[in-house]
Amino acid sequence: MSLIRRKRCFKKSLAGVMALMIVLTGCVNSNSANKDHESKQMLVIQHATIVDVKSGKLTKDQTITITDNKISHIGSSDETDIPDYAKVRDAKGQYVIPGLWDMHVHLEENYKNAFPLLLANGVTGVREMGAAFKNIDQWNTSIQAGMVAPRLLYAGMTLNGGPADDAPHMRYLKTEEEAREAVRLNAEKGASHIKVYSWLPRPLFLAVMDEAKKFNLPVVGHLPVEVRASEAIQLGFKSIEHMHGLFIATSSMEDEIFKTADMSDLLGYSTAEIKASSNYDPKKAEKLFRSLKEKGVWPVPTLTAYLNMAKTEIDSRSKYVPTAVQESWAEIIRATPPEQTELVHVINSLNPTMVQKLNDAGVPMLAGTDSSYELTNMIYGVTLHDELKLLVQSGLTPLQALQTATLNPAKYLKREQDLGTVEVGKLADLVLLNKNPLEDINNTTTISAVVLDGKLMEKQTLDQAVKTYPVVKVADIKVKPTDPNAASNKIILHNH
Numbered sequence: 061m062s063l064i065r066r067k068r069c070f071k072k073s074l075a076g077v078m079a080l081m082i083v084l085t086g087c088v089n090s091n092s093a094n095k096d097h098e099s100k101q102m103l104v105i106q107h108a109t110i111v112d113v114k115s116g117k118l119t120k121d122q123t124i125t126i127t128d129n130k131i132s133h134i135g136s137s138d139e140t141d142i143p144d145y146a147k148v149r150d151a152k153g154q155y156v157i158p159g160l161w162d163m164h165v166h167l168e169e170n171y172k173n174a175f176p177l178l179l180a181n182g183v184t185g186v187r188e189m190g191a192a193f194k195n196i197d198q199w200n201t202s203i204q205a206g207m208v209a210p211r212l213l214y215a216g217m218t219l220n221g222g223p224a225d226d227a228p229h230m231r232y233l234k235t236e237e238e239a240r241e242a243v244r245l246n247a248e249k250g251a252s253h254i255k256v257y258s259w260l261p262r263p264l265f266l267a268v269m270d271e272a273k274k275f276n277l278p279v280v281g282h283l284p285v286e287v288r289a290s291e292a293i294q295l296g297f298k299s300i301e302h303m304h305g306l307f308i309a310t311s312s313m314e315d316e317i318f319k320t321a322d323m324s325d326l327l328g329y330s331t332a333e334i335k336a337s338s339n340y341d342p343k344k345a346e347k348l349f350r351s352l353k354e355k356g357v358w359p360v361p362t363l364t365a366y367l368n369m370a371k372t373e374i375d376s377r378s379k380y381v382p383t384a385v386q387e388s389w390a391e392i393i394r395a396t397p398p399e400q401t402e403l404v405h406v407i408n409s410l411n412p413t414m415v416q417k418l419n420d421a422g423v424p425m426l427a428g429t430d431s432s433y434e435l436t437n438m439i440y441g442v443t444l445h446d447e448l449k450l451l452v453q454s455g456l457t458p459l460q461a462l463q464t465a466t467l468n469p470a471k472y473l474k475r476e477q478d479l480g481t482v483e484v485g486k487l488a489d490l491v492l493l494n495k496n497p498l499e500d501i502n503n504t505t506t507i508s509a510v511v512l513d514g515k516l517m518e519k520q521t522l523d524q525a526v527k528t529y530p531v532v533k534v535a536d537i538k539v540k541p542t543d544p545n546a547a548s549n550k551i552i553l554h555n556h
């Protein structure tokens with residue numbers, strides 16, 4: 061999510077990533093080479109400490125038996141028999157958590173870079189939040205051809221109104237019939253959810269909500285600026301991205317803002333939210349938070365997206381990001397007006413206060429980053445750990461933060477029988493950590509191995525699949541004012 065956007069015209073350097081992808085693919089398929097044991101593939105993780113992300117309980121010296129892609133047994137290591145054909149992984153001193161989910165990413169054309177980065181960071185599932193159909197075809201084709209990828213749920217194209225720009229992932233809708241047709245097209249494309257955007261007019265939003273119900277698809281995204289949070293919640297809107305509208309909805313000025321504020325672009329919208337925040341109405345908030353809980357609506361704070369928008373240098377961890385992308389980020393940073401950076405600083409000071417209020421009120425949240433290479437410093441996978449850290453800084457306990465990326469996504473997806481905890485019967489998506497994440501949330505980065513759908517990938521293998529590049533410095537980017545494609549000439553209001 062960004063207040064600005066530039067036309068992207070960088071080329072990807074894919075050869076290296078492709079080559080290393082073979083390492084990953086090879087690793088994951090290696091078991092299938094052994095035909096004898098194909099019917100009883102077994103991975104055993106021994107001597108692990110299991111982190112119960114429901115209760116925060118740690119159970120030491122456990123053996124997790126994984127048959128095919130599911131956890132088939134968990135028991136104390138000294139009492140669990142191991143068949144001789146099982147592959148055994150010693151996890152002595154290590155902590156096992158469920159695979160992490162990033163509930164707000166944009167893969168665009170970056171999937172060959174994004175998938176290995178996500179997996180290397182323990183992200184075994186992503187909710188994609190708006191892409192062109194040709195990108196969806198690329199991901200699906202590559203995954204079907206054997207590319208190793210996190211579990212992927214996607215929205216199809218983002219449904220928006222207002223004047224069309226050249227964003228390839230958006231449909232700019234004018235009529236209710238178009239809105240219904242757009243829902244149908246996304247559903248046909250295999251969408252798991254329908255993403256709406258800020259400028260979708262209220263009557264079209266109502267049509268989208270109604271049509272999506274017919275396909276049993278949740279509607280998520282930006283709260284359209286014409287729609288009040290209270291109304292969207294009652295209608296069954298499923299997740300509120302970037303906490304949009306929550307400051308306005310908890311303000312005594314809500315009516316006035318809806319009557320008078322210019323919310324025709326995101327700068328105006330953000331300004332209205334900031335204004336609203338100074339007139340916080342605790343009674344209104346209590347009612348709103350209660351309805352979020354009762355209706356099962358999930359706020360997705362994406363704190364890390366806002367934080368990165370205020371950065372004025374390329375993150376050193378951008379070594380994982382192709383040089384052309386880093387250069388485009390440097391151009392965005394250079395072209396961002398200081399007043400916008402100031403505004404984002406204010407948003408960054410307010411957002412944690414809303415997260416804290418939601419958490420104090422017992423409203424569960426989802427971890428999402430808004431990772432996209434159109435947004436500066438939004439490195440796939442890496443940013444999810446930043447988000448967890450920011451949630452803790454906003455008042456969540458490390459356990460609650462961990463839940464936003466494990467248990468809560470499983471609940472949102474209504475897939476608690478498969479996902480979200482380390483328990484018998486669930487899909488074997490696991491992360492092995494060297495340090496206890498409940499002691500310090502930063503320890504989610506101490507990844508030793510990842511299990512995806514029952515397949516073990518050691519950190520070394522995961523890292524080999526991630527290419528590195530020199531880190532670009534903003535000051536090193538030469539401004540080319542005569543270049544009509546230069547970022548400085550292409551700044552337009554936009555968001556993800």
Ligand SMILES: [Zn+2]
Pocket residue numbers: 061164165166189430555556
């Ligand atoms: Zn987004």
